[in-house]
Amino acid sequence: MTQGVKILGIESSCDETAAAVVVDGRQILSSVVASQIDVHRKYGGVVPELASREHLRQIVPVVREAMEQAGLKLEDLDAIGVTQGPGLVGSLLVGITYGKTLADALGKPLIPVNHLEGHVHAVFLEAFQKGHLPRLPAVCLIVSGGHTVLHEVKGTQQNGPGPFAYRKLGGTRDDAAGEAYDKVAKLLGLGYPGGPILDRLAAAAGNVPAPVKFGPTKTRGNALDFSFSGLKTAVLYHLREHPEYSGGIRQREEALREGRRSFAELLPLCDAATLGLVREFQNAVVRDLVERTMAAVEECGVETILVSGGVAANAQLRASFQARAEERGVKVYFPERGLSTDNAAMIAAAAYTGFREKHFADVGLNAKASMPLA
Numbered sequence: 001m002t003q004g005v006k007i008l009g010i011e012s013s014c015d016e017t018a019a020a021v022v023v024d025g026r027q028i029l030s031s032v033v034a035s036q037i038d039v040h041r042k043y044g045g046v047v048p049e050l051a052s053r054e055h056l057r058q059i060v061p062v063v064r065e066a067m068e069q070a071g072l073k074l075e076d077l078d079a080i081g082v083t084q085g086p087g088l089v090g091s092l093l094v095g096i097t098y099g100k101t102l103a104d105a106l107g108k109p110l111i112p113v114n115h116l117e118g119h120v121h122a123v124f125l126e127a128f129q130k131g132h133l134p135r136l137p138a139v140c141l142i143v144s145g146g147h148t149v150l151h152e153v154k155g156t157q158q159n160g161p162g163p164f165a166y167r168k169l170g171g172t173r174d175d176a177a178g179e180a181y182d183k184v185a186k187l188l189g190l191g192y193p194g195g196p197i198l199d200r201l202a203a204a205a206g207n208v209p210a211p212v213k214f215g216p217t218k219t220r221g222n223a224l225d226f227s228f229s230g231l232k233t234a235v236l237y238h239l240r241e242h243p244e245y246s247g248g249i250r251q252r253e254e255a256l257r258e259g260r261r262s263f264a265e266l267l268p269l270c271d272a273a274t275l276g277l278v279r280e281f282q283n284a285v286v287r288d289l290v291e292r293t294m295a296a297v298e299e300c301g302v303e304t305i306l307v308s309g310g311v312a313a314n315a316q317l318r319a320s321f322q323a324r325a326e327e328r329g330v331k332v333y334f335p336e337r338g339l340s341t342d343n344a345a346m347i348a349a350a351a352y353t354g355f356r357e358k359h360f361a362d363v364g365l366n367a368k369a370s371m372p373l374a
């Protein structure tokens with residue numbers, strides 16, 4: 001049997017039910033993700049009540065599959081790590097209750113994990129697979145549908161990454177970047193979630209003329225804070241002022257209703273102005289994320305950037321970070337797509353730090369809607 005500390009990770013903070021087995025916080029034996037996108041799609045966002053019910057349906061088969069793929073029995077595990085927060089309380093409670101029950105029945109420790117810390121560990125998991133060891137301290141950007149936050153991360157990596165200490169540098173004052181993607185995609189009749197399709201349409205836009213330009217966002221006070229709701233509103237006003245977009249939007253909404261939602265099916269329904277608008281929106285988001293992160297790198301004097309969360313899968317964001325990091329002589333690390341979006345391998349990896357620190361929970365463990373890292 002595999003040597004090392006075998007941890008089952010359970011994740012249910014939002015709209016993905018996930019389970020994974022990771023050894024010593026580095027080696028992924030299995031990682032299973034059941035996405036609820038099909039359930040929430042017609043509402044254009046996650047409906048909390050439906051999410052909880054779906055987690056209840058999925059949690060048992062997902063954990064079973066993770067154990068089967070890992071080739072292990074539940075008794076072989078050394079511990080169970082579960083996301084405690086932040087997230088939707090009703091959703092979190094499904095994973096927590098299942099984790100508690102398993103841990104109690106098996107007589108194994110239960111380790112509470114901060115979902116955001118999971119996203120940080122996703123970067124280290126990926127780096128390990130490639131034989132890299134990101135140097136600390138680092139600046140870490142977590143950018144997803146629920147979060148857009150910048151931290152300075154300090155810590156050791158002697159027996160595996162962590163424990164880490166965090167200092168919050170900035171965060172969004174309104175929408176998360178992924179939320180802006182999802183809302184703009186909805187306005188344009190491009191479906192849910194918006195990030196992946198807008199990412200590809202922006203690339204397909206090439207150099208069509210820009211129908212509008214979005215300037216850099218200004219935030220009073222902390223220069224490392226983000227704000228994306230103004231950009232979303234600017235897109236909304238632009239669409240209202242230009243009724244010529246509405247025919248295309250209707251056609252795409254019709255296509256979505258008929259289940260034609262792939263990039264190849266939607267691209268021909270986007271005219272040059274729509275493609276230009278998508279490209280300008282993405283340019284504005286990427287510029288904002290990269291510029292503020294680079295300012296944080298400057299301020300903290302670090303040589304490493306970690307980028308994680310669903311939006312970290314964005315092709316332009318990755319290319320832009322690569323270019324800027326190279327220019328400045330610093331290193332940037334991202335998880336691959338499957339580890340960027342919500343998954344349980346990152347939760348099991350983060351739980352390994354808790355395991356070494358003996359940071360165990362008892363049956364009183366409760367969900368936390370809000371759970372800042374610092």
Ligand code: KG4
Nearest residue numbers: 144145146178193195196310311314341342
């Ligand atoms: O990390 P994640 O799976 O869940 C949260 O914790 O929120 O992130 C999901 C978010 C969604 O808003 C989705 O639109 C966005 O990540 N996303 C992207 C891309 N892929 C996913 N945004 C921009 N470009 C992408 N390629």
Ligand code: ZN
Nearest residue numbers: 144309341342
């Ligand atoms: Zn997440």
